[in-house]
Structures are given as C-alpha cells and as structure tokens.
Amino acid sequence: MATLGTDVQTPRLAAARIGNDVGLLLAKLHAAGSLLNNKALADFGLRERSFSVLTLACSGLEPTQRELADFLSLDPSQVVTLVDDLERRGLVERAQGKQDRRAKIIVSTAEGRKMHTKARAALDAAELDQLTALSGEESQELKRLLRKALWGAAE
C-alpha cells in the first residue's frame, strides 16, 4: 500500500526532447518496475524472471524451455538456470516433450501452484503501486498498446 520507488516529481531533464523517446521511457519504467516487483517477490524467494517461469509453468500451456527463452527474451542457458532453481525447490518439474523428446516441458507442482498464487497477489499489488498515476482505464489502455506494439492486431 505504500507508494515508493517511482519518481514522484517530474525531473528537470524530462523537458528535453529525450523525455519523449520511447526507448528511454520504456527503460525507465521498466527499471522502476523491476525494482518494485523484485522487492515484492523477495518474500517468496522469487525474482521477476523466476516468477515468469513459474507462472508459465502454472498456465497449463506446457511450455518447452525453448519457448520460454523466446517468449521471455532470454538466452536458452538462462532458462536452464531459472528452471534448475525452481526445480530444486520443488516448485516445478521437467517433463519429457510429447512430440519432441529433445524438448523438456516445464510443469508446476502442487507446491509451485500454491507459491504462485501467493506471489501473484504480491505482484499484482506491486503493479498497481507502479501505476498509481494512471486511472484504471489508462492502465488497461497502456497494457493494450504494449501488447499491440509487441504482437500486433489482437484485442
């Protein structure tokens, strides 16, 4: 419920033309958000990325590690590390791919799903915290635009 972490006041330099560059805006909001998210997830021994993997493992979509790497914009070797950690903690398991036996499908355990439920609540709170300056409709619109910019069309 506390509101901290994001700039409260418009900094002097935001007046510069660069204050309108998408790249910078994304970098800043992403940086501030990661801080908040990682802080919120720390109680569960998770970070943004391990949480992402856990979420997808709980999604029922049965992602392979390769899909995780592509979707999360990570190197495959980074996914190995993330899954190693989650598996060691009994939150996730590697199952053999169904059509492709090279691939490993990441699925959640019962504990993993319990953990995810709790962590999800914390993350949603953090997200709300990050977007306090926006109304509910604006937040929805922001997400819609981000999704559209990423994978076009949809709705």
Place this chain on the structure above:
Amino acid sequence: MATLGTDVQTPRLAAARIGNDVGLLLAKLHAAGSLLNNKALADFGLRERSFSVLTLACSGLEPTQRELADFLSLDPSQVVTLVDDLERRGLVERAQGKQDRRAKIIVSTAEGRKMHTKARAALDAAELDQLTALSGEESQELKRLLRKALWGAAE
C-alpha cells in the same frame, strides 16, 4: 524502412495470464527496442545510453553528471564511463558547475551537435519501425501514458 526485429506473430504463450503483466510487456518491448535502437545507432559509434547523454548534452539544460545518473536510472560511475567516451571523441565536454564546483556540467561541442542531428534521425526511424503496429495516435497515446506513469500529471 525494413521491418524486422519485433515479433510479427503472437506467440502461443502470450495467451497466459503473464501476457498481461506490465512487467513482462515492458521488458519485452524494451528488449526489442534496444536491439533496434542500438543497431540504428551503431553507424555513429553510439549506443542507446551514450546517445541519451549526447542528447541531454545538446539540450541546453546543462545537466550535471548526477542529474544524468538520476534521470537515466544509472549508477554515477556508469555516467563517468559514458562521458569519458564521448569526451574522448570530442562530442562533449565537462564544464565546471556554476553554483557547485564539485559538479561537472556536460555540454556538447559543435561536432557533438552535428553527430546528434544525424543520430537523432536514425533513432526516430528506428522508433517508428518499432511501433509500426500502432497508429500515429496510438503511439502518441502510448508515450503519454508512459510519461504519466513515470512522472504523473503533466500534459
């Protein structure tokens, strides 16, 4: 004019709940954008960050390194490295702070401004490329929302 770098098709995993998390959306769009931007700036020997510093040096706002660090969400020591590089290349100079002699004000040289003009054009093209899926109005709205999320109010 080429359209490459961002996902063209909606990936299977985007259906998961996480496909609506601001954190992930920001991370992905930021990652894809950085790739595009750095590629566009490579011709000038610049990267996203050195370009940001150069832009602010050209802004007339006379930023100190501390302000740059805060604004760009960087550690002060990272700013030292960035300015070192730009200064070595004669694009930027360190001037003594006016009220505070500890601070160094970063100002552009004539060459720096020429370089910036050219690089700016390349970056704007890259940005346009990144947001092809959005209409002009949507792009503006996206920027507005990002700014508002970061520093509230305004308009």
Place this chain on the structure above:
DNA sequence: AAACAATCGTTGACTTTTTCAATGATCCGT
C-alpha cells in the same frame, strides 16, 4: 570561523548478467 556531515565525480574491486561456442541427444528431410 572551525568543525562536521553530506554531496559530487572518480576509481577500483566485486558480483551478477549476458553472450557465445561446443556437446550429446533427437528430429526431420532426402
């Protein structure tokens, strides 16, 4: 005005993250 704590840029050490090539197992096309 003298002493004190705080801030600025800088350096260097340290950790974390990213990147990349190589490997065995498996898949696919011919």
Place this chain on the structure above:
DNA sequence: ACGGATCATTGAAAAAGTCAACGATTGTTT
C-alpha cells in the same frame, strides 16, 4: 540411413551492474 538442424546443457569469456572508499567541495552546526 545419412546429413543437417534443433533441443537442453555446460562452461568460458565479455559486459554490465553494484558498492565502498577517496579527494574536493558544499552546507550546516556550533
């Protein structure tokens, strides 16, 4: 059945981030 591609994994190398300490300077307290 052969050859080339893809998967997860490993390990090494490079890059980026973090952090504490320093001299110089500022502002504050006495």
